[in-house]
Amino acid sequence: MARSLAGTCGIPLERERAYVGITSMVDPDGCVVIQTIHWPGPIPRDLAVTSSNERRPCGRIDMGNLVRSWVVTIGRRRRVVFWEAGRWFVAKKGCADR
Secondary structure: OOOOOOOOOOOOOHHHEEEEEEEEEEOOOOOEEEEEEEEOOOOOEEEEOOEEEEEEEEOOHHHOOOEEEEEEEEOOEEEEEEEEOOEEEEEOOOOOOO
16 A cells, blocks of 8 residues: 655645646646646636646655646746646645645
8 A cells, every 4th residue: 555645745635635627738748737727616717827847756656656746837826736646736725835
């Protein structure tokens, strides 16, 4: 069984995550470029990403606990977006800078 990386390497704990939808593309070099974050909720929003840089992978795919993170810019704000096991998430408000 793979050890969860939640709470390590800047990855939020499960209770501190907000799961989001992502529209992305893969550039010719094979890098994922995030284009839009689809924020769910009572009033769903689509947030245009003005820049997307792959930050780093954490864990290992062969150990079953690979997490990737990207630093994205939305307007003038920077957020970290995470991918784990086919799902995208961000840290909930107030949990981002622990």
